[in-house]
Amino acid sequence: MKITGLVTVIICGALLIFYAMDFPDFGDGTSPASTYLSPYFIEHTIEDANVPNIVTTVLADYRGYDTMYETTVVFTAGLACFFLLRRKESQNPPARFYRHTPTGITLRIEEGGKLPAEGSKVFMRIDSLWAPDSLIIKNTCRLVIAFIQLFALYVVAHGHHSPGGGFQGGVLLGSSIILFAISNDLRRSIKRFNEKTSAILGALGVLLYAGTGFLCLLLGAHFLNYKALAPIFRSTAAMARSHGILCVEIGVAFAVMAVMIWIYYNLSSAGKHDEGL
Amino acid sequence: MENLIHMIGAKFNYIAYIILMMIGLYALIAKNNLVKKIIGMSIFQTSIILFYVSTAYKTGKAIPIVEHGHGAHSVIHATDYINPLPHVLMLTAIVVSVATLGVALALAIKVYRQYGTLEEDDINSQIRIQAGK
Amino acid sequence: MVQQLPALLIIVPLLTALVVAMASWISPRLCLPLTFSGLALSLAASIGVLMEVIAHGPVTYTMGGWNAPMGIVYVIDYLSSPILVVITSVAILNLISARKSVEESFPGKTGAFYSLYILFTTGMIGIVATGDAFNLYVLLEIAALTGYSLIGLGNDRAPLASLNYLFIGTIGASFYLLGVGYLYIATGTLNMADLARFMPQMADNSMVLFAFIICMTGLFIKMALFPMHGWLPNAYSFSSTAATGVIAPLTTKVMIYAMIRVGLYVFTPAYIFNTLHMSKAIVWVAIAAIVMGSLLALAQKSLLKMLTYIIVAEVGYMVGGFFLGNRMGITGATLHIINDAAMTLCLFMAAGAISYKLKDDSFASMKGLFRKMPVTMIGFGAGALAVIGIPPTCGFFSKWYLITGGMEAGQYGFVAALLFSSLVNAVLFFRIFEIAHFEPFADPHDHHHHGHSETVNEAPLSMVVPLLVVAAALIVLGIYSGDIVTKIIQSAIPAGIV
Numbered sequence: 001m002k003i004t005g006l007v008t009v010i011i012c013g014a015l016l017i018f019y020a021m022d023f024p025d026f027g028d029g030t031s032p033a034s035t036y037l038s039p040y041f042i043e044h045t046i047e048d049a050n051v052p053n054i055v056t057t058v059l060a061d062y063r064g065y066d067t068m069y070e071t072t073v074v075f076t077a078g079l080a081c082f083f084l085l086r087r088k089e090s091q092n093p094p095a096r097f098y099r100h101t102p103t104g105i106t107l108r109i110e111e112g113g114k115l116p117a118e119g120s121k122v123f124m125r126i127d128s129l130w131a132p133d134s135l136i137i138k139n140t141c142r143l144v145i146a147f148i149q150l151f152a153l154y155v156v157a158h159g160h161h162s163p164g165g166g167f168q169g170g171v172l173l174g175s176s177i178i179l180f181a182i183s184n185d186l187r188r189s190i191k192r193f194n195e196k197t198s199a200i201l202g203a204l205g206v207l208l209y210a211g212t213g214f215l216c217l218l219l220g221a222h223f224l225n226y227k228a229l230a231p232i233f234r235s236t237a238a239m240a241r242s243h244g245i246l247c248v249e250i251g252v253a254f255a256v257m258a259v260m261i262w263i264y265y266n267l268s269s270a271g272k273h274d275e276g277l
Numbered sequence: 278m279e280n281l282i283h284m285i286g287a288k289f290n291y292i293a294y295i296i297l298m299m300i301g302l303y304a305l306i307a308k309n310n311l312v313k314k315i316i317g318m319s320i321f322q323t324s325i326i327l328f329y330v331s332t333a334y335k336t337g338k339a340i341p342i343v344e345h346g347h348g349a350h351s352v353i354h355a356t357d358y359i360n361p362l363p364h365v366l367m368l369t370a371i372v373v374s375v376a377t378l379g380v381a382l383a384l385a386i387k388v389y390r391q392y393g394t395l396e397e398d399d400i401n402s403q404i405r406i407q408a409g410k
Numbered sequence: 411m412v413q414q415l416p417a418l419l420i421i422v423p424l425l426t427a428l429v430v431a432m433a434s435w436i437s438p439r440l441c442l443p444l445t446f447s448g449l450a451l452s453l454a455a456s457i458g459v460l461m462e463v464i465a466h467g468p469v470t471y472t473m474g475g476w477n478a479p480m481g482i483v484y485v486i487d488y489l490s491s492p493i494l495v496v497i498t499s500v501a502i503l504n505l506i507s508a509r510k511s512v513e514e515s516f517p518g519k520t521g522a523f524y525s526l527y528i529l530f531t532t533g534m535i536g537i538v539a540t541g542d543a544f545n546l547y548v549l550l551e552i553a554a555l556t557g558y559s560l561i562g563l564g565n566d567r568a569p570l571a572s573l574n575y576l577f578i579g580t581i582g583a584s585f586y587l588l589g590v591g592y593l594y595i596a597t598g599t600l601n602m603a604d605l606a607r608f609m610p611q612m613a614d615n616s617m618v619l620f621a622f623i624i625c626m627t628g629l630f631i632k633m634a635l636f637p638m639h640g641w642l643p644n645a646y647s648f649s650s651t652a653a654t655g656v657i658a659p660l661t662t663k664v665m666i667y668a669m670i671r672v673g674l675y676v677f678t679p680a681y682i683f684n685t686l687h688m689s690k691a692i693v694w695v696a697i698a699a700i701v702m703g704s705l706l707a708l709a710q711k712s713l714l715k716m717l718t719y720i721i722v723a724e725v726g727y728m729v730g731g732f733f734l735g736n737r738m739g740i741t742g743a744t745l746h747i748i749n750d751a752a753m754t755l756c757l758f759m760a761a762g763a764i765s766y767k768l769k770d771d772s773f774a775s776m777k778g779l780f781r782k783m784p785v786t787m788i789g790f791g792a793g794a795l796a797v798i799g800i801p802p803t804c805g806f807f808s809k810w811y812l813i814t815g816g817m818e819a820g821q822y823g824f825v826a827a828l829l830f831s832s833l834v835n836a837v838l839f840f841r842i843f844e845i846a847h848f849e850p851f852a853d854p855h856d857h858h859h860h861g862h863s864e865t866v867n868e869a870p871l872s873m874v875v876p877l878l879v880v881a882a883a884l885i886v887l888g889i890y891s892g893d894i895v896t897k898i899i900q901s902a903i904p905a906g907i908v
Contacts (some may be wrong), residue, residue: 005307011793013299017292023595027336029356034335036598038362039355040480046353047344054341054361055368057300063365065473065482068535069548070369072424076529076552077376080559081383083522084569162342167368181477196435202430208423223417225475263379270386305577318580325588332595351652363594366544370587373551381576384562387569400570 049241051160055065059165060245064224067207067248071166072256075206078259082199085271091199097130106130127185141183148176156253160242166249170256186269186276188269193221195273198262205255209248216244245277290331291301297324311388311395322374326367333363411881415473415486418793419494420535422524423448425677427528429616434521442509445524449505449531453498456491456535463491463503464897470541477543479601485541487673488902489744492894493538493667496751498625501806503532506525507759507771507876513607515650516563522653523560530556535662543590543676544600547583553664554579557657564649564777569642575868576643578631585628592621602676609678611692613685620675622686626669635666635729636699645818648713648722651762654714659754662721663747666728670744673732674699683735693821699726700827704834713761713771716753716838720797723831724750733813737907738813744899746808749796749887753805756793756880763869763877779846782867787846792881796888799832804887811895 006023024031045057050074059067098107098116101124109115116123158167213224221228226244227237235243268276285292297320304317341361345346385395392400425447435439462469472478487512503622505527516523533553540546558579562572594600595682596617597608612618634642646654673682682690703723710716728750731743761784764779765771780787796805809828816825868874887894 002307003304008306009303011301012302013295015620016295016298019616020288021284021297022616023288023291026290026331027334029335029338031332031595033332033363033595034360034598037479037600038360038598041344041361042341042354042355042358043357052343053360053436054343055364058361058365059368062476064546064547065540066365066369069545069552070372072529072532073373073376073548073552073555075428075431076526076555076559077379079522079525079529080380080562081557082515083526083559084380084383084562085517086388086519087283088518092357094833151735163340167372192813200432200435203428207425207432210428214425217414217417217421221436222472222475223414223421224473227475267379267382270390276656302581303580311573314577318577322580322584325584325591328588329591332591369544369548375546376555377551377576377580380558380562381573384558384569384573385577387562388573391566392570404567 005234028125048238049245050238051242051245053160053162053165054251055163056159056245058163060248061226061241064248065246067252068206068213071206071209071252074259075202080198081266083264086273089272095128095155097126098130099126099130113203125187127164128268130236137183141179145176148172152176152253154248157246159249161243166252169249169257170253171260173253173257174260174264178260181264181276184257186265186273190265190273193261195262198258198265201258202255202262205251205253205258206273208251208254212244212247212251235254278360290334291328294324294328294331297327311385314353315378315385318381319374319378322370322377326370326374327369329363329367335359339403412458413469414538415455415459415462416469416486417473420484420539420547421534421813422533422534423528424456425436427525427532430521430528431525432663434525435444438521441521441524446505447500448528449498449502450537452531453502453884456494456498459486460491460495460864463488475617479514479599479604481894482545483541483601483603484539485603486539488556488816488898489539490667492898494535494746496748497531497534497538497660497664498890500751500755501527501534501656502756503876503880504652504655504659504759507762507873508655509872511650512871514654514766515652520564522596526556526560527653527656530560530660534660536586537664537668540672541602542600543593543602543605543672547587547590550583550586550668553661554583554632557661558905560653560657561645561649564653566648567644568648568650571641571648575641575645576696578638580633585624585839586632587628589621589623589625592617592624596621596688602671605676606678609676609681612900613681622682626692626867629669629672633662633669633725633729634722635695635725636702636722639699639703639725641720642749643715643718645847647712651758651765652667655755655758655762656845658718658721658758659751661740663728663754664727666732666743667747668842669729670732670747672739674767674904676742681734683907689733689735693730693824696730696733696748697823697827700730700831704831707838708834712771713764713773713776713842717757717761720757720835720838721754724754724797727812727828727831730821730827733823734815734824735907736818737817737903738811738818740903740907741899742808742811742813742815744902745826746893747897748894749804749808749829749884749891752880752883752887753793756789756877756884757797759873759877759880760790763873764790766873767867767869773842773845773898776842776846778784780843783869786869786877789874789877789881791843794835794842795883798835798839802888803884803892805884807888807891863897 041058042054045051045054049057049061051057094111096109101122152169155172156166158168177193216225216228217223219228226241229244230237230240233240233243246273265273301317301321305314308314338357338359341358389395392403426444430441430444430778433444463486471484473482512520512523530553533549536549537546558572558576593605596615597605599605631638646658703719703726707716707719715755728743728746768775772885796803799805799809813825813828
């Protein structure tokens, strides 16, 4: 297998490099790729959608249809991880670990054993690979999470003017919850942001995107033609496009955030949602 | 010879993407461990991102965000900004590769749960033993 | 309303998939009716578009109101409209048939299954309808990701089979993406019609040549053309029959459609068949695929595995037919996409019903099946006759076009391979009929149970009725294949091809 791989790779690589020699030079501004379509996008972004960030305009408007499916791909991945991995906990869970907080003794309760009451102050459920809580990690994360979320909202809202947008902001929002799950434990995180919320919010985010497009269709324009939303936003066509882009970016942010958390829950606990990283 | 060196200098980004891609492809074909294969797959996909993004670059030009966006009275020249389209396309490709990675890891977890190993030849010998029974 | 049909065709299933995903958490009972109505609306829209295309010619739809080449355009023409109807009807028929086994195989996850199922269909519809080379990639990945996950939840060996499929599928899709990138560097556009406009001046551009090689390699990997078929048999035979029932008929066929679309409408026939001198070599690869697929099918001991190798051989039919480069061959390949989807659906539905009842699909377990499941076996028989190519089933007609095309092009190897494969198929299926016709061999030491154990034990009505519908469709498609060819497919092939 190693030799087959090496031979394939060398042949493919040599062919690719041979043909790469005909490419335009790196940084060449006169290649067809830079002179045919892209000047239109650059020169008309303000006039068409009133958005200075050209990548945002192309992403959510000129090629907004691609981006809708891109969001759907994210949602699909979340759904796929759930579908493949999730298993409900059986009636008799396998051995669990509890810590008697006053004494610091760890109890291992065998399968079928009597478990302490839910929400007990004295017994704390711990992971099988448990390390004592670190004061520094917990408090640093507690401090940082709020700022991560604030920055995420800024990234989502400011995608029109600076690098950013729904995907980036959504990932940041998701990572703040994942950070909470890592610094505390998975169960506490699921209590705050449970599976149902993440599943429904993920679908809702994509629905917000597709729904915005569908609304345009219902208003008589083509799918995703935000111009049709002008009467709703009481604005000019260009501003309607700008607002439409914001709507779909928010949808993307919700979807990406929820799905990232959902994937993390399923992957980190192998679908059991009891203990993870 | 000098010509060749000049050529490589002018197209080093394309050569870099090809080398990365071949590393990924090699891992996908030759590695025995499933997680190593998944890593190879990620490298493979990332190399394509490098390829697209490097086509967008124009020497010395600004990022594709119009300066003084609102209330700008000056005319926008397309030659002042790099090409935004490949960046948009690659945002899609990044998302696709993240999604594929997630599904691949989920499948790898399922495989591990089934066989207790991620080494492909171990798994195959287990399958052979089961089939023999 | 009519001009919005191309959008509704794909948006309605997408919205349905999202609503189903949410409903599965709130009220799981609603999932199936929602799925059904979403797919039914999509089927209605696809029939509407087909009528519109037949009446007034190709339909284009600009997404977001941006005209090509700035925005993304949907182009539904003579080539894509019949395939859209095939996709939506396959999805809906298999949904009805698979309902029982979905509830049995995926307890607690039926909502997720249905949602992934619709997303898969959406991806397939999108691949067929799109007129943008990059958009095709995105939809390809949606169809692929849902496919991996639907396949991954089958029997014990399904996850590994699915993971291997994922690796190979990702390489294929990435190659296609790279090919699109090469085209983009050479021309600066992503719109298919716009790319085709540039082709005449690109005849000796090495980037376009390489784009062609790499795009086609990617699609060949995705469609499991021999010798890149390694992933297909395991992936299709270890997964649940509910999932394969839709994946097996559609995936390879839609990839062949993508090949024809990219070949005819991006690279243009003049470039592929006249400028490049590769089509002969590709036909020989297709011949190898037909022969090897048939021989490997002969070596299998279980029904599903055998069917998967027949798919490998059928891929060879269509790839070979297209690269013959004449009107007859391309007509045959296009017609065979439609027919093969119907045949494969019929066989996989019958196999699904059989393995639902028997919990096993080895040939040995099929003894006495004609008596146990007579109606299922009638459906299976119809599918088998179509695959062998016996008139009046549809399989005969597309094979006829392919053989005539092969004769015209002087590719007698291809003609011989087609005849050989028909012969092998006949052997394969008559072997099954023989097994299924005879009573189980009674244990020589046990005379008491001789002939008593077999009573009629037919699959549930929800499986049998769609199967019979498809079986009837095989004959109807056969009878009307003349009309399909003259009214639709002939107009789909550019006038330059004789």
